[in-house]
Amino acid sequence: MVPLLLLLLVSSHHQHGSEAESSHISKIHHSSVKEQNGVQNSQHERVMSVSEEGMIHSPDFPNTYPRNTVLVWRLVAISENARIQLTFDKRFGLEDAEDGICKYDYVEIEEPIGGMVLGRWCGSQAVPGPQLSKGNQIRIRFTSDEYFPSNPGFCIHYSLFLQQRSAEPEVPPVLPHTLQSIEELNEAVAGFSTVEELMKYLEPERWQLDMENLYKPTWHTLGKSFFQTKKGKGVVDLNLLREEVRLYSCTSRNFSVSLREELQRTDAIFWPSCLLVKRCGGNCACCAHRCYDCQCVPTKVCRKYHEVLMLRHRPGSHGLQKALTDVPLEHHEECGCVCRDGLD
Template sequence: VEIEDPTEKTLLGRWCGSQPGAESHKSKGNQIIIRFISDEYFPSEPGFCIHYSPLPVSISEPEVPALPPPSLQGVEELSEAVAGLSTVEEVMKYLEPERWQLDMEELYKPTWQVLGKSFILNKKARGADLNLLREEVRLYSCTPRNYSVSLREELKRTDVIFWPSCLLVKRCGGNCACCSHHCYDCQCVPARVAKKYHEVLLLKHRGGGRGLLKSMTDVPLEHHEECSCVCKDD
């Protein structure tokens, strides 16, 4: 008996006569070739017996290149990494995981140097609230915000009158000055959009000069629920 692995065209084993075979063999693929040649010495026990079982496929995950420590990162690389963090505590943990709490205490401790005007004028015991400053930037950057839209223009229905004629919707707005993409110009675009229905009064002229048709109707309007900064197409 011969067992061959066609994937790599290698012979896994050959056994003759009463020679015992190996306990198991593992092929590289999902096929094997078995060659069996018998003589007439043992007509009462013809053939052979083989047991096989499929093996689970192991998928190796791609190796993610390890980032160098922050102290060895370039300015652009470190700037991009820090920009994705939400609080000053997370920044300190990223920079110095072992001593970030000490760094937090040192950060707001007055030194022999001249204190900045923001510290003196605001009379803050711990200096500027960096988390609040970052949150203010986030709120007024590329985010969903209230916009008033004309229903006739939005729905392209110049044949009817809506009341109210304008409604508030959430639309993406703000700038992308802190865009993390490496491109010349970023623009604020919707990342998740939802259609919402609003009940309004619809007025429409009846045929033959018979006055106005008045009815309540639902109008669908597009609302932007999430926004993101992307590179602007040239």
């Protein structure tokens, strides 16, 4: 009985000692997580609260940065209405691109919400231009592989960009449709989405009666005979007709593009040879503004990277060099009709 009791006491002491040691290790680990200037170290990304000017840079800037490094910063403005302005230091140099694409060492900026990449940069020939976040957050990612680190790396200065609310423009009073010219009335009619809204605008007092009259049977005379034409909402839906016109007007839609033509590469073959991209298309025959010569143009553009197989002739060899590569393609997310005169 004595050895058994002694064994239980030893086991209990060892268990309590492990719990104390575990608690001590947890405290050490927690204390090793530092928070300075709003920066909280994390295994995946560093979250930085932006309330004033500051900077982030590659390790050892302006000297050679280390190999095999992945660093991610997420900048968060203290106000939801604020934006974040990024400006690159003129001292900029990372490993050069291959075939015009930053594949190995690069710095990349993206929107955390939606994951839209604003740009990816490497090399040292041109310093990236200033960047402005769409919302109150922005993410910066730095990656280096195990070969050919360069210098000086990069340094990005950040600051808050407060949006100034412009004074509300004075809206001119809308004339009754009876006093409008045919051009003014045409422009006003084009802005309504449904027949009901249009009728309310034209006849506020009796629009319901006009709606009923639109679909009532009508009688026509042909010689001495009369015949009735039936109308019904189930036969013709003017709202659907308008929607069909909208779909075939200026919108962002899928287009198939040839990679060799799009990238202007005559020295390589890509597989697949064509990719689908979003590009503006359709007609602008029904411009809401008074313009007789409209053009469908992109109003919001983003660049997306697509992984494809690239084949090239290897110098001094009869075989083909095969490699997976990322190709950047422009996508038009939003489109609009613009007067051609305004584009010149």
